[in-house]
Amino acid sequence: MHPIRRIVPFLMPTRTESFVLSRQQIEARPAIDFLEQFNKERPPERRATMFHLLLRAIARVLEERPRLNRFIAGGRLYQRRGVWISFSAKQSMAENAPLFTCKRRFDCGESLGEMVDGVYETLAGGRAGRESATDREVKLLVRLPPSVLRVLVRVVRRLNDWNLLPPSMIANDPMFASVFVANLGSVGLDACYHHNYEYGTIPIFVVMGRLHRAPVVVGTDRIEVREVFDLKYTYDERIEDGFYCARALERLKYLLEHPAEL
Template identity: 80%
Template sequence: MPFLMPTRTESFVLCKQQIDARPAIDFLARLNETRPQDRQATLFHLVLRALARVFDERPRLNRFVAGGRLYQRRGIWISMSAKQSMAENAPIFTCKRRFEPSETLEQMIDGIYDILAGGRAGRESATDKEIKLLLKLPPWLLGWLTRMARRLNHWNLVPASMIANDPMFASVFVANLGSVGIDACYHHNYEYGTIPIFVVMGRLHRAPVVVGEDKIEVREVFELKYTYDERIEDGFYCARGLERLKYLLEHPSEL
């Protein structure tokens, strides 16, 4: 399949899920009773936790294609983006973190707060510093370096020192549009890097939900929308993973 569809642009599949948020909201209310006010657990944390669990349980989703070959990734790496503040002109920063299957939910939450605190305080990441340095180069040299980086990426020969800090080399990229009150949308995948899955989380809103066999209730829900590179594994395997993700988010005590 990678030779028939050599790019992510021609290999993506789109899908979406509606998640009943009531169980998660109740779970978070109990969990946050014992957490500091400035480190409250959120729905976004639960989504990240559920994704990490699914990657651990279904490792064939944690693969990527480079140069027509399929590779198994070492470790579960999730990249995410956030605004430095709620101001319209506030910059967006990106970061990535390794998620260990053995860590507890609260350890994961605290680890994410530690990473996001640096970005929201305006501290430059290693990637930010590298980009600033590159933008000082003359256009012809920057263009040549970019072409070389793309070629190395195609051959899966990007140095480990570059991959370590680059959020484009991860298992999945997650964008939380719900945090700024926006509905979920489908996001493009990137040709650069090795991310095969892009997840966008939308805002909380009220919608009809089927409860039991024949009852409908209006509940708080949110949407997750996925852009998936089907070359890493067939759609059936991915669909089972998404079913598991939805189950975990609607039964958060299992996280």
């Protein structure tokens, strides 16, 4: 590793001062057609969606470009074992329904259908209202006096910096993952840029927007109105240089626009 990359985490010790923003527009028609055919063989309650294709594509890119599957802790750069993606969902579409967060390991050896089923199983507990281990821990912690809670959070962060957090503590914590993905399109919203979290080890935040029609340049001299959706990224540039990341985003866009390869 180049010495400059080793010293960057000490020059920019937080994710807040190290983020880079990027936006992509994805043509949706190939994915829409693919999903129509793919879902003919699936039960209606477990239909694959655009969000599933995005999760699959992200997992594939992180497998192919492992230097993006890193994180900074305590000024040191670590390679993560496995591809872990965190994502959030509402318990129901009611306005006051609670939001819950899930985390799942993605194995590129599984088929697309197996991945879709796995995501549904991960979401099932939250949508049924069952408390996760993380929910129970947080409920216990917030009962503590604020002064005690602040000290405990500082201790946890310091242990993370020293690589001393027990695996049992981070196994189900959604803030310890390769990437966090939010699907605002599922509630009819446009994509927005989301901050990275200082707590945990997530270096990349991806937000997916709603499906809409927009002008697209076709070839060199034509403009057509096509179905598209936006992806917006917040990226911790300390884990790898921008050129490597840009090539990964090109690959992600290609996979989403050629979903048969997923």
